[in-house]
Amino acid sequence: MKPLKPPSRIGVVGTGRMGGNIALRLNDTGWNVEALYDANPTSTNILSEQVGAVIAATLADVTDLCEVIITAVSDDAATLAVFAEKGDSLLTGAKDKLFINCATLTPAVHVEAQRRAQANGAQAIEACMAGSMPQARSGTLFLMCAGDKDAFERARPLLEVMSSELLYLGAPGKAAETKALVNMLMN
Template sequence: MAQSAFRIGIVGIGRMGANMARRLHDLHYAIVAVYDTDTERAKALAKELACTAVTTPARVAELADTVLTVVSDDAAMRHIYSPAGADSLLRHAAHRLFINCATLSPELQQEVHALVEQQGGRSLEACMASSITQARQGTLYLMCGGRPEAFERAKPLLQDLSAHLRYIGPAGEAAKVKALVNMVMNANTAALAEGLGLGAALGLDLTMLREVFSQTGANSRVLETDGEDMQQRAHDCYFSAAHAAKDSGIACALAKQAGLDLPLANATYKQYRRLIDIGKGELDKSAVAELTFKDRSNH
């Protein structure tokens, strides 16, 4: 399928959604409508992309045949897919393809999948293990769940958004994998913050310590992405502490359902909840270091 085979609408144009839209616009896909609860944000992006800023999710689905949703959490997702809502995407679900990119609970992905199919549409989860830069460059890591035919229909578009594209299985399966990815990432981030915090308390040179970490078994992807930011207290947001808490919470809930005790995951979740409680939830996840350095006043 060529770009011309898609008429795309996007619901949720925060940092990730807006940059995915820009990427698709660069590749000459037809972006026909955008919606966001922040109406001024939607108007600004619509002007940039020469499309329509609409006032309801339902209008997005009315104008588009393919709808990408990039919303913040389960509550936001339930709202835009409300069976009873006059503004719901479900009002115009027939013959549409919905690609849901947010990190949500597997149960909700399955629920949305069923609701859309009841209305004659198709639903695919496309969970993103990447950040803002990758969204803009079209190098996302995408894990997909849903019916194989929905994946095949979406595949040309998703290939243009991603460097790595995987079909995981039925609805909800990709959401499980994404929850585990972020659970491990968040635990690594919290552990790195403790290592650097202790290093600082011991009077060690943190630049030297990060270099040693990178050359030994302490190396990790988050050392590369977050280590210098933790040292410099540079917490501009690429992936927020609030999102880290949400995603670790999803994983902890899955563990509870499976009858497993995951003390590291639970401790990590509590650290990110602490950041939210002290008003730092919108900082980057690297801000967990603010809880581990002795000379930082957030205890």
């Protein structure tokens, strides 16, 4: 598939501190943030007005409305829930969609999320973030990415507006392993 270019329809799942600032950054740089979803929907009201996005009622609605979905959810369990194999899920109608998983997760969960996406005809990569809210807002995150190389190249233009440093590390799970090592060394 061809690399993304603005104004591709972007969905953001997990609109807390990091996801919300990513949505604002993408909106500011010409990307079309089409849909937002959060387990706490009231947290998306102001963000929805700021970026002109709809607040999706379901995860499946996000997938239906968007060609690219960025997830920035809280943990492993939340990630497995949004990529559930049954019930409401981002995987509903996921063929040809691109998932960019930015949450801090165990490597095994990144691998499983990518497996589930591919089993449903979608592409997925992990884009583990080093940085905090100011970097997410200004597009100066350090992104450690892993997964399918074609998916990474497709996502590259979007990832470049989110980051000042972009690193591709190979197979699924490798970015999460690297981020864990970086966190261990810095703490």
